[in-house]
Amino acid sequence: MTINPLDSRKDRHEHLFKQDEKLRFRAEARCCKLFALWIAEQLDMEKTLATSYAEQIVALNMEGPGFDKILAKAHQDLTAQEVEISDHLLDAHLAKFARQALEQVKEEVLHLEEDDTLIA
Numbered sequence: 001m002t003i004n005p006l007d008s009r010k011d012r013h014e015h016l017f018k019q020d021e022k023l024r025f026r027a028e029a030r031c032c033k034l035f036a037l038w039i040a041e042q043l044d045m046e047k048t049l050a051t052s053y054a055e056q057i058v059a060l061n062m063e064g065p066g067f068d069k070i071l072a073k074a075h076q077d078l079t080a081q082e083v084e085i086s087d088h089l090l091d092a093h094l095a096k097f098a099r100q101a102l103e104q105v106k107e108e109v110l111h112l113e114e115d116d117t118l119i120a
Contacts, residue, residue, distance in 0.1 A: 023102075023105055023106070023109065026105045027098070027102040028101070029058050029061070029062075030101035030105060031097045031098045031100075031101035032054075032057050032060075032061045032067075033054045033058055034100060034101060035057065035074070035093060035097045036053055036057035036058070036074075037050055037051075037053075039053070039074045040053045040054065042085060043077060043078070043081050043083060057073065057074075060073060071087075075087065
């Protein structure tokens with residue numbers, strides 16, 4: 001039985017697509033966590049409360065695409081505690097955390113791949 005080169009190529013592309021989606025998912029969740037922890041710091045939350053807040057923000061982000069819900073929640077929470085941070089600054093921090101999260105997740109994947117290579 002011969003393997004069709006087109007099927008093999010298609011399988012590789014599907015595998016890469018799935019891996020890319022997993023990477024994006026992990027990076028987005030990490031971004032939300034970093035952003036939430038920064039918001040918690042602005043709100044002077046203690047560590048355990050900040051961790052719980054971050055979990056809530058990550059879960060909120062899972063409800064739909066984009067960051068609109070978490071930005072609205074952050075703005076609402078900051079306003080409730082009379083902490084003034086502009087929407088521009090919130091957006092800038094979210095973008096910074098998105099870059100950081102992607103780099104962190106990529107680095108973790110590289111380390112896992114290196115470990116797999118060493119074991120093989």
